[in-house]
Amino acid sequence: MPKTLYDKIWDAHLVHEDSDGTCLLYIDRHLVHEVTSPQAFEGLRLSGRKLRAPEKTIAVPDHNVPTTPDREQGIKNPESRIQVEALDRNAREFGVHYYPVNDIRQGIVHIVGPEQGWTLPGMTVVCGDSHTATHGAFGALAHGIGTSEVEHVLATQTLIQQKSKNMKVEITGSLPPGVTAKDITLSVIGATGTAGGTGYVIEYCGQAIEELSMEGRMTICNMAIEGGARAGLIAPDEKTFAYVKGRPHAPKGAQWDAALAWWKTLKSDEDAQWDKVLTLRAEDIAPVVTWGTSPEDVLPITASVPDPASFSGGKVDAARRALEYMGLEAGQKLTDIAIDTVFIGSCTNGRIEDLRAAAAILKGHKVKDGLRAMVVPGSGLVRAQAEEEGLAQIFLDAGFEWRLAGCSMCLAMNPDQLSPGERCAATSNRNFEGRQGRGGRTHLMSPAMAAAAAITGRLTDVREMMTQPA
Amino acid sequence: MDKFTTLTGIAAPMPLVNIDTDMIIPKQFLKTIQRTGLGKNLFDEMRFDPDGREIPDFVLNQPAYRDAQILVAGDNFGCGSSREHAPWALADFGIRVVISTSFADIFYNNCFKNGMLPIVLPRDQVDHLMEDARKGANARIAIDLESQTVTSTDGQVFPFDLDPFKKHCLLNGLDDIGLTLEKVDRIDSFEAKAAEARPWV
Ligand code: SF4
Numbered sequence: 065m066p067k068t069l070y071d072k073i074w075d076a077h078l079v080h081e082d083s084d085g086t087c088l089l090y091i092d093r094h095l096v097h098e099v100t101s102p103q104a105f106e107g108l109r110l111s112g113r114k115l116r117a118p119e120k121t122i123a124v125p126d127h128n129v130p131t132t133p134d135r136e137q138g139i140k141n142p143e144s145r146i147q148v149e150a151l152d153r154n155a156r157e158f159g160v161h162y163y164p165v166n167d168i169r170q171g172i173v174h175i176v177g178p179e180q181g182w183t184l185p186g187m188t189v190v191c192g193d194s195h196t197a198t199h200g201a202f203g204a205l206a207h208g209i210g211t212s213e214v215e216h217v218l219a220t221q222t223l224i225q226q227k228s229k230n231m232k233v234e235i236t237g238s239l240p241p242g243v244t245a246k247d248i249t250l251s252v253i254g255a256t257g258t259a260g261g262t263g264y265v266i267e268y269c270g271q272a273i274e275e276l277s278m279e280g281r282m283t284i285c286n287m288a289i290e291g292g293a294r295a296g297l298i299a300p301d302e303k304t305f306a307y308v309k310g311r312p313h314a315p316k317g318a319q320w321d322a323a324l325a326w327w328k329t330l331k332s333d334e335d336a337q338w339d340k341v342l343t344l345r346a347e348d349i350a351p352v353v354t355w356g357t358s359p360e361d362v363l364p365i366t367a368s369v370p371d372p373a374s375f376s377g378g379k380v381d382a383a384r385r386a387l388e389y390m391g392l393e394a395g396q397k398l399t400d401i402a403i404d405t406v407f408i409g410s411c412t413n414g415r416i417e418d419l420r421a422a423a424a425i426l427k428g429h430k431v432k433d434g435l436r437a438m439v440v441p442g443s444g445l446v447r448a449q450a451e452e453e454g455l456a457q458i459f460l461d462a463g464f465e466w467r468l469a470g471c472s473m474c475l476a477m478n479p480d481q482l483s484p485g486e487r488c489a490a491t492s493n494r495n496f497e498g499r500q501g502r503g504g505r506t507h508l509m510s511p512a513m514a515a516a517a518a519i520t521g522r523l524t525d526v527r528e529m530m531t532q533p534a
Numbered sequence: 535m536d537k538f539t540t541l542t543g544i545a546a547p548m549p550l551v552n553i554d555t556d557m558i559i560p561k562q563f564l565k566t567i568q569r570t571g572l573g574k575n576l577f578d579e580m581r582f583d584p585d586g587r588e589i590p591d592f593v594l595n596q597p598a599y600r601d602a603q604i605l606v607a608g609d610n611f612g613c614g615s616s617r618e619h620a621p622w623a624l625a626d627f628g629i630r631v632v633i634s635t636s637f638a639d640i641f642y643n644n645c646f647k648n649g650m651l652p653i654v655l656p657r658d659q660v661d662h663l664m665e666d667a668r669k670g671a672n673a674r675i676a677i678d679l680e681s682q683t684v685t686s687t688d689g690q691v692f693p694f695d696l697d698p699f700k701k702h703c704l705l706n707g708l709d710d711i712g713l714t715l716e717k718v719d720r721i722d723s724f725e726a727k728a729a730e731a732r733p734w735v
Binding site for chain 2: 076079080082084085086088090092099100102103106111113116127128141143144146147150184186187192193194196207208209210211212213215216219220221222224226258259262263292293294315319320322323326358360377378379381382385475476477484494496497498499502503
């Protein structure tokens with residue numbers, strides 16, 4: 065029977081299938097951060113169970129850590145400190161791979177995993193974090209799990225799973241200038257809705273996806289969860305192999321050759337069956353922003369704030385509530401919306417290519433007066449590389465703050481937060497009510513679009529600021 | 535884990551669609567290293583004003599719904615993050631059942647690990663139960679897990695689907711990890727085979 069890529073990875077990791085279809089799936093990599101793991105380690109301790117495979121478990125603190133240079137003197141918020149200290153202790157006691165706060169390799173767990181070569185094609189990867197979908201960019205089956213499941217994986221290196229259905233999202237043609245991976249992934253969610261992928265694993269394919277860098281592919285898969293999917297996948301190709309090769313934990317020598325031979329088989333068969341298909345033309349995708357409080361509230365930057373009455377069902381009330389929360393009027397042009405904060409970072413857009421894209425727009429410009437703007441590199445290594453390439457200087461010259469690595473204002477569990485009513489152009493992945501701080505208002509967009517907004521002080525079509533095609 | 539068999543209780547209506555995990559339990563409450571005590575912060579930003587006073591309009595602040603054990607909710611309940619703090623907060627408040635047309639995948643799975651039952655029903659039936667819930671404290675909805683049914687206040691019986699394994703664990707209060715460890719031989723032999731097939735992992 066022809067198989068999809070998802071089917072192939074699934075089959076290669078199936079430990080056992082019960083007569084009722086309940087499956088036990090083997091997990092190759094388990095990533096752990098400080099917020100969703102303390103109760104799981106405590107559970108192991110209480111039940112006297114062992115960690116089955118510490119060598120397949122990787123821990124890094126990211127959500128709570130401050131991103132200001134003074135963090136080397138310790139974390140001031142007592143609750144955050146307790147969580148990070150709990151991770152330190154658990155990592156040591158259970159003997160897992162660990163990147164503590166002051167290690168240059170520390171960063172957002174979904175940036176650190178691929179960077180260190182922990183994430184490889186054909187693997188199963190889980191983490192107590194919904195954006196684990198990011199790792200699907202390597203052709204790895206990767207998804208978020210809850211804390212009870214974290215404990216289950218720690219104890220058994222498996223997960224009890226039901227198989228999802230197969231969905232194909234194809235992006236044909238080439239992206240126009242100024243349009244990026246972020247615009248693709250947001251446009252897909254705009255088309256399917258936040259529940260459109262529920263019950264599915266999505267494979268992204270088509271020319272526009274093939275043409276993306278690994279960084280861009282990670283941006284795409286990162287937001288699969290925002291469309292409700294269990295995971296997003298992209299078949300590995302030469303770009304994938306080139307990215308992986310030479311990373312600290314990537315296979316070497318004869319093992320590399322053996323791995324490569326298998327990785328090359330990891331693609332959906334020509335005649336594979338799909339339960340759902342969505343096709344978008346890259347030419348039709350514009351730079352987009354969100355206007356509401358759900359990632360599905362997406363429109364091209366050239367559009368206007370929609371009228372809630374134009375929706376149907378429960379969405380009418382949700383849109384009304386969203387406009388009230390966001391302080392917007394139906395019919396207002398999106399480019400007339402003034403902002404007071406810009407946040408460039410997160411596991412969606414905190415990689416080197418994202419910083420390059422933003423810096424290319426910012427070069428020679430200044431941040432609009434009175435605006436707060438910050439760049440938070442996704443890892444210490446991204447930060448170091450950006451400094452070496454001169455990007456940090458461009459940000460600093462423009463008036464951005466240049467921070468240390470962490471989740472930062474993506475979710476405001478750390479000191480980086482919006483105040484009530486503050487409006488932010490953000491490169492992160494969620495615009496939920498209160499996500500970036502109570503009462504804070506979030507517009508999601510690409511790094512280039514966020515840079516353009518920093519210059520003008522309002523939502524801006526980046527294409528108007530481009531001197532040469534991106 | 536607590537067993538779940540039957541429940542007859544007050545249902546609170548929350549017709550809003552896409553109620554996300556940041557609404558259910560905002561991130562400032564995720565800094566705990568325990569599973570309990572989150573009920574007081576359930577729906578915090580919808581339930582309390584910035585000074586910590588109750589917002590009277592919010593459904594769970596209304597006298598009729600303070601003891602609700604069931605939520606009837608709009609589409610796509612629990613979307614967003616993987617935080618198990620969301621079901622922990624609901625359970626700690628006393629909610630054991632959520633009824634909706636659809637749930638986000640991770641939230642749905644997390645419920646079962648905490649003795650909670652998320653129930654998916656077709657739209658017209660959810661609408662009917664939403665109307666029931668609006669009637670307040672005298673309207674009690676009944677759930678029977680064994681027979682997989684929800685009974686509305688006017689006696690209509692709505693059957694729901696459920697994965698047999700999840701049902702079995704919930705009915706008997708079984709711990710997944712213990713069950714999986716019974717299959718440890720299979721995991722051992724899988725690992726041995728995988729080490730040969732993919733030694734680089
Ligand atoms: S950057 Fe944001 S979305 Fe990504 S792991 Fe951190 S908090 Fe989650």
